[in-house]
Each structure stands twice: as structure tokens, then as C-alpha cells.
Amino acid sequence: MFTGYFIQKLEEGVGKLRRFYLVHFREDYVRAQLELRRGECNRCGDCCSIMFKCPHLDGDNSCTVYECRYKQCAVFPIEPWDIKFLRHRCSYYFDGEGPPNLPDVQETRNTAGTNNAATHH
Numbered sequence: 403m404f405t406g407y408f409i410q411k412l413e414e415g416v417g418k419l420r421r422f423y424l425v426h427f428r429e430d431y432v433r434a435q436l437e438l439r440r441g442e443c444n445r446c447g448d449c450c451s452i453m454f455k456c457p458h459l460d461g462d463n464s465c466t467v468y469e470c471r472y473k474q475c476a477v478f479p480i481e482p483w484d485i486k487f488l489r490h491r492c493s494y495y496f497d498g499e500g501p502p503n504l505p506d507v508q509e510t511r512n513t514a515g516t517n518n519a520a521t522h523h
């Protein structure tokens with residue numbers, strides 16, 4: 403159990419570093435990946451709590467720096483790997499995958515206590 407949690411946090415950390423690298427040094431690759439991305443942001447806010455809760459979220463889980471948010475936030479998710487641990491909430495998917503079978507997002511927002519998330523796109 404602890405091992406699974408540790409591995410997930412490790413993967414999340416590697417993902418954060420990878421996205422930082424990609425948006426700053428592999429812009430062409432990011433553009434190509436975004437062409438493969440399908441779906442729309444449902445504003446669940448889960449990507450703002452990968453590994454830890456973003457310090458720029460306010461008490462309502464809204465992004466306080468939205469207009470000048472980090473590049474890697476603005477283009478999330480870049481690759482299927484980015485949403486590996488968010489598949490029950492994130493409504494994006496990539497070519498080759500089917501659309502996610504999500505529960506009612508409003509319902510999950512309420513039960514998770516994240517009633518308003520940062521808007522990403």
C-alpha cells in the first residue's frame with residue numbers, strides 16, 4: 403500500500419519535471435501532442451493537486467494567477483501519461499484512447515470538496 407502511494411508520488415513528480423522540460427525546450431513536440439488531444443477541460447481542478455496542492459489556489463480552489471499561469475498548466479495534459487492518475491476526473495483523452503467514462507463531474511466535485519477549480523483552457 404505505502405509502496406503504491408510512493409510510486410504514484412514519484413511518477414507525479416517525474417511528470418511535473420517532464421512537463422516543465424517539454425514546454426520550455428520541446429515546444430514543437432508539445433504542439434504536436436496537443437493536436438492528438440481530444441475533449442475539453444471540465445474544470446475539475448485535479449491537475450492543480452498533482453503531488454501537492456498548488457499554492458496559487460485560493461480557498462475556493464480557483465487559480466489566483468490564472469491570467470499569467472505557468473506554461474505547463476496552460477497546456478495540461480500534454481501526454482496520456484499526464485492523466486494516468488486522473489482518469490476518473492479529467493475529461494481529456496488522446497487519439498487511440500476512447501473518451502473517458504466519467505461519473506457526473508458536478509457530483510464528484512461536490513463529494514471531493516473541490517467545487518470550483520482553476521480553468522485551464
Ligand code: SF4
Nearest residue numbers: 443444446447449492
Ligand atoms: S485539465 Fe481540466 S479536466 Fe483535466 S484534470 Fe485539469 S481541470 Fe480537470
